[in-house]
Amino acid sequence: MTAPGGELLVFAVLTPVLGILLSFARGGRAAEAITLALAPVGLVLAGFVAWLVAWSGAPLVYEIGGLAPPLGIALRADGASATMMVVTALIVPAAAFYAREKFATPQGGESRSALTFWIMLQAIWAALNLVFLGSDLFNLYVALELLTFAAVPLVCIDGRPETLAAALRYLLFALFGSISYLLGVALLYGGYGTLDIVLLGQKIEGTPLVWTAAALMTAGLLAKTALFPLHIWLPPAHANAPAAASAVLSGLVVKGSFFLALRLWFYVLPGLPIAAPAALLGALGGCAALFGSILALRQARLKLLVAYSTVAQIGYLFLMFPLAAAPAGGALGWSGGFMQVLAHAFAKAAMFLSAGVLAEALGHDRIAQFGGAARALPLTFLTLGLGGLSLMGLPPSGGFEAKWFLLRACAASGQWIWAVPILGGGLLAGGYVFRILAPALGDGEVKVKASPRRSQELVALGLVVIALALAFAPENFFEFIRIGRPLAGGGAS
Amino acid sequence: MTPSVLAGLVGAALVGLGLYGLISNPHPLRKLLAFNLVGSGVFLVFGIVARRGAAAGFAFDPVPQAMVITGIVVAFAASALAVALILRLAAASGKVTLDPRAWTKPGEGGQ
Structure with missing residues (x-):
């Protein structure tokens, strides 16, 4: 059964993915801005998931497509995964904030290293959330x-x-x-x-x-x-x-x-x-x-x-x-x-x-x-x-x-x-x-x-x-x- | 010997050969080919698992096939990434070796 609030788990994984797609589409300076803008969103999502888990005292489960395992695949947040999500939502933005100087996008253009850095950073975030939530x-x-x-x-x-x-x-x-x-x-x-x-x-x-x-x-x-x-x-x-x-x-x-x-x-x-x-x-x-x-x-x-x-x-x-x-x-x-x-x-x-x-x-x-x-x-x-x-x-x-x-x-x-x-x-x-x-x-x-x-x-x-x-x-x-x-x-x- | 057992043995042999190649060949391209050999062996094992399909009660379980397809896509992406890295390495330095001693002088380094 998908618990109330289980949709949050999907958002936690998909928000950085959405960021990657937007960064690709917009290119240039957008990648940096999007990554930094993700920081508060990701932290709020992770914090909210942790709060829900703590409040109910039980894991938060989302069954993808409404199909229960073994036929379907579930996302599951327990205490350990919620904690790791919060940690990720603190360290990734800190690294992003730190990297603004080195990977600043040049005025009026885009550099390969900067675009790669911002996109891969969001990809790491998405992948980590999936690792912590996958069941x-x-x-x-x-x-x-x-x-x-x-x-x-x-x-x-x-x-x-x-x-x-x-x-x-x-x-x-x-x-x-x-x-x-x-x-x-x-x-x-x-x-x-x-x-x-x-x-x-x-x-x-x-x-x-x-x-x-x-x-x-x-x-x-x-x-x-x-x-x-x-x-x-x-x-x-x-x-x-x-x-x-x-x-x-x-x-x-x-x-x-x-x-x-x-x-x-x-x-x-x-x-x-x-x-x-x-x-x-x-x-x-x-x-x-x-x-x-x-x-x-x-x-x-x-x-x-x-x-x-x-x-x-x-x-x-x-x-x-x-x-x-x-x-x-x-x-x-x-x-x-x-x-x-x-x-x-x-x-x-x-x-x-x-x-x-x-x-x-x-x-x-x-x-x-x-x-x-x-x-x-x-x-x-x-x-x-x-x-x-x-x-x-x-x-x-x-x-x-x-x-x-x-x-x-x-x-x-x-x-x-x-x-x-x-x-x-x-x-x-x-x-x-x-x-x-x-x-x-x-x-x-x-x-x-x-x-x-x-x-x-x-x-x-x-x-x-x-x-x-x-x-x-x-x-x-x-x-x-x-x-x-x-x-x-x-x-x- | 039933076909499943034969396929299983072939899968095991592929994994073994690939693993040997992955460990013993120093050249990255050969290591990559060896990795693909291991991958083929694993996908073969997945195929036999599909034939068993016991737990779900199907005559033939489709889930492992979906997994194999996903696995092939992932292995393909990994190989492409590795080849790209090998090409960049060859273009940047003219040599392709993984030996760290070839890149750093003692007490030296970038950054």
Whole structure:
């Protein structure tokens, strides 16, 4: 049954699509204006969906064409997807606002890079909303592909050979991921005749077919999420993209495929004994957290350092699997993992935007030559420092809240081993944040080529303030993100 | 051996060959061809799934066919995007390689 207000879900997906069509038709400066005009509309839609979900305490469902699954396809907003929609509606407009200078349309004409940027940004928004709302595994495959096709051009938007190579590598990894996911979908359809997440979740059994399908789909999603050891495409792609694009790619796009992995394991398969595969995912996550942080410590360029830090932070996300699947403390693990998704999205977007400001102002982003830069760009280094606070997991920040929940989940379920990457990764994060800040706060004189734009610095600061404010999320918020999560199999308490 | 089993084995072989090519060939164009081989294998598997059509109660389930068509469109779009990137890469630099060491000098970089 389509609930009252379910039409909002369709509007949430279609509004950016409408923006893309209008941008194409009008061309020129219109693309930029339309993207910026979408910002309040998207935020109101996402906020309204979240309010409806919170008010009714149940997922908001829209059945397309009035056909119920398994015949039709449903869009479904639960607490987790509504939260992610709001996050998207905050970060995408922030990146758009930040990018107005770099991708301004020349007077009286249009440039290819500007038009591509604005259209792809809206496409990412539409695809992400579909990923968060989709309730049919094949529909989600299409959403995931749209997300990739929108993200790849953003990587190589300036057309330098190294960015083209990075984009190509990203695309090939993503293609492997999607075809592997699709094979899993085919097997599940063959077994159950439906791909609706809710229906599958009720029918699913621990047969070899289901485990094979789950393994194929998970492997595909890991390649797209860049979990260690499939992370090698991420640093060059994210570090070479323009700053505004990097913020969206690192903050949001990798979360899209991660969200699908959550959907698969906690919504489709919650009735099965998933402790062993969840432990494997957790082990990969733990390796990513340590390995990514160590590589981040060794980078000479700021944007590469921030990109490797994304590899590490993605690792923490996957600790959610063993901790949230445990019979005891599962709810703590879920809250902590989700808080990590949010904290990393805001903190990382802010840090990439700051890295962009820095690169524009200094003309380079080599950390060794940052001596004294904090005096020239105090606001930007404040943002980098506060973002680093959240990455390290020091209070008060969303990152601290996330790690605190995860550690409590470790204690409650007796899985002490996961505390090692949580604490060790935080220590290493402290190391690489120190590496950025220490030379900048030290002596020296930097040549500022162009004075930084205050508006861009403030956008980044605004995002990092949200990352810190997450530390004060009330208890109701954690109840909200559990709305619509199946409880079978003792996954949640 | 029934036709469905044969088709299934062929599908599996295509996926296996394609996966091997995707991982072992260094050249992007060959990787792209290998990806299309994997795609063909997956679509073949989808075809057999349609033949089973068990759950919906049809003699022949049309839904997987719709999915295959969508999948082919998506794979085509992906291949076109990849070819466009390869062409741009060749035009911009005169070489087509994915090795990151070919593009960055140590301690150097743009932006």
